[in-house]
Amino acid sequence: MKVTVLVAALVAGLLFGGCQSTTKPPESAPRSQAKAEAPATPAQTPRAVAVEKSPTQTPLLPQPGQEVSLFDGKTLGQWKVTDFGGQGQVSVKDGAICMATGNYMTGITWTGPVVRMNYEITLDAMRVDGSDFFCGLTFPVGDNPCTLILGGWGGSLCGLSSINHFDASENETTRMISFENGKWYHVRLRVVPNQIQAWLNGEDLVDVDTTDKAIDIRIEVEESKPLGIATWNTAGAVRNIQLKKLPEGGQ
Numbered sequence: 001m002k003v004t005v006l007v008a009a010l011v012a013g014l015l016f017g018g019c020q021s022t023t024k025p026p027e028s029a030p031r032s033q034a035k036a037e038a039p040a041t042p043a044q045t046p047r048a049v050a051v052e053k054s055p056t057q058t059p060l061l062p063q064p065g066q067e068v069s070l071f072d073g074k075t076l077g078q079w080k081v082t083d084f085g086g087q088g089q090v091s092v093k094d095g096a097i098c099m100a101t102g103n104y105m106t107g108i109t110w111t112g113p114v115v116r117m118n119y120e121i122t123l124d125a126m127r128v129d130g131s132d133f134f135c136g137l138t139f140p141v142g143d144n145p146c147t148l149i150l151g152g153w154g155g156s157l158c159g160l161s162s163i164n165h166f167d168a169s170e171n172e173t174t175r176m177i178s179f180e181n182g183k184w185y186h187v188r189l190r191v192v193p194n195q196i197q198a199w200l201n202g203e204d205l206v207d208v209d210t211t212d213k214a215i216d217i218r219i220e221v222e223e224s225k226p227l228g229i230a231t232w233n234t235a236g237a238v239r240n241i242q243l244k245k246l247p248e249g250g251q
Contacts, residue, residue: 067244078112096239107230116140118246130234138224
C-alpha cells in the first residue's frame with residue numbers, strides 16, 4: 001500500500017515537472033521577440049529626420065512691405081524646369097540657376113504662390129554664352145501675363161512683349177543695350193495698377209502706362225506663366241531672386 005502511494009506520488013511529480021518544462025519556452029519566446037523588434041523604432045528615425053529637413057517652403061504670400069526670397073542659392077525649390085521641348089539642362093551652381101542652351105528655349109517656372117499686382121521682383125541675370133535673350137522674365141499683370149526681354153533679337157534688344165499685341169521689338173518700350181557675356185546685370189521690375197516699370201543696374205529701362213492697353217505674351221513663352229525666366233538659343237544664369245509686396249498704390 002505504501003509502495004503504491006509512493007509510486008503514485010513519484011509519477012505525479014514527474015508529470016508536474018514535465019508541464020513546467022513545456023510551458024516555459026512559449027512564454028520566453030514572446031519576450032525574446034519583443035526584444036528583437038525593439039530596434040525597429042531607431043530604424044524609422046532617418047525617415048522622420050529626412051522629412052524634417054525638407055526645404056523650407058516660401059511664405060504663402062508676403063505681407064505689404066515684406067520681401068521674400070524665391071531662390072535659396074542651393075536648390076530649385078519651388079521652381080521647376082520649364083517643359084518647352086528641346087530645353088537645355090538646368091542646374092544650380094555657385095549660388096545661381098544655370099540654364100544651358102536649348103533648342104530653342106530653356107527656362108524655369110515658379111510653382112509657388114503668386115502675387116499678381118502691387119509687387120516688385122529683383123534678380124541678377126547673366127548671359128553665359130550665345131547672342132540672344134538671356135533673361136525673358138514672364139510675370140503677371142493682374143490676370144494677364146507679360147514678358148520683359150533682355151538682349152533679344154541679335155543680342156541687344158530690350159522691352160516688353162506684348163503691348164497692344166506688339167512685341168518688344170515694335171512698341172514704345174523698345175530699347176537697344178549692349179550686353180557683355182559673363183557679366184551680371186541687376187534687374188528690378190515693378191507692377192502696379194496702370195503701370196509697369198523696370199530698371200537695369202539702377203537705370204530706367206521701362207516705364208509704360210498700361211491704362212486701356214492689351215497686355216499679353218508671345219506663344220513661345222506660354223509655359224512660363226504665371227512667373228518664369230527663360231533664354232533663347234543662349235546659356236544664361238540667374239541668382240538673388242527676390243519678391244516684394246507693395247502696399248496698395250505701389251508706394
